[in-house]
Amino acid sequence: MKHRIVLAILLGVFLSITVNAQKSYSPYRVENGTVYYQGEPMVSADISTFRILGAGYAKDRNNVYMNGKILPYVDPSSFRVIIPKNDQEGIYNYDFRGHRDGGYFKSTFDVFYDGQKIEGASASSFQVLKNGYAKDSFNVFYRGKKIDGCSASSFAIIDGGYVKDSFNVYYYGTKVPDASASSFVYDGKGYAHDAFSTFFHGKKISN
Numbered sequence: 001m002k003h004r005i006v007l008a009i010l011l012g013v014f015l016s017i018t019v020n021a022q023k024s025y026s027p028y029r030v031e032n033g034t035v036y037y038q039g040e041p042m043v044s045a046d047i048s049t050f051r052i053l054g055a056g057y058a059k060d061r062n063n064v065y066m067n068g069k070i071l072p073y074v075d076p077s078s079f080r081v082i083i084p085k086n087d088q089e090g091i092y093n094y095d096f097r098g099h100r101d102g103g104y105f106k107s108t109f110d111v112f113y114d115g116q117k118i119e120g121a122s123a124s125s126f127q128v129l130k131n132g133y134a135k136d137s138f139n140v141f142y143r144g145k146k147i148d149g150c151s152a153s154s155f156a157i158i159d160g161g162y163v164k165d166s167f168n169v170y171y172y173g174t175k176v177p178d179a180s181a182s183s184f185v186y187d188g189k190g191y192a193h194d195a196f197s198t199f200f201h202g203k204k205i206s207n
Helices: 002-024
Strands: 028-031 034-037 051-054 057-059 064-066 104-106 111-113 133-135 140-142 156-159 162-164 169-171 185-188 191-193 198-200 203-206
Antiparallel strands (some): 198 203
């Protein structure tokens, strides 16, 4: 029994160290008065104000950086990370296709997804949801792309990548043809149904 307790303690310590190491990993490194990205010196970085933001982003008093490169025309004083509601300490989830959940960032007036400005997004009302979805007061977005015709006011997450508004159902940002939003239910493992049909990964498979 004592041996089992000791093994359990050691295993817990090992898992804790592993998780903490994953959380603390960053391609940025500050060493000997120089900032590095994946081992390459960032000569433009101001070391005294340099901050690592996560998911490939960093900033100093002069610039915002994405994967070690300067993002032009972005104000570092107002640029910040938006952590998804289901995210913890910057550890991102992935959907079944390997797409990262999150990657949204914003300044005072603009919203970005993986370094690309989202045209038409309202920074003041922008919310990151889950599975790559986000919305502002006017539009709904999937992985930084606006979902045409999707109503932000009635938008709701179902589960398994499925979402809906008052009129339509979407699967990872793509409209599901012939799906009834009012009766649509997610069943698990990619399956869903409404009052008339069954769906698998967003495709109708039976009536």
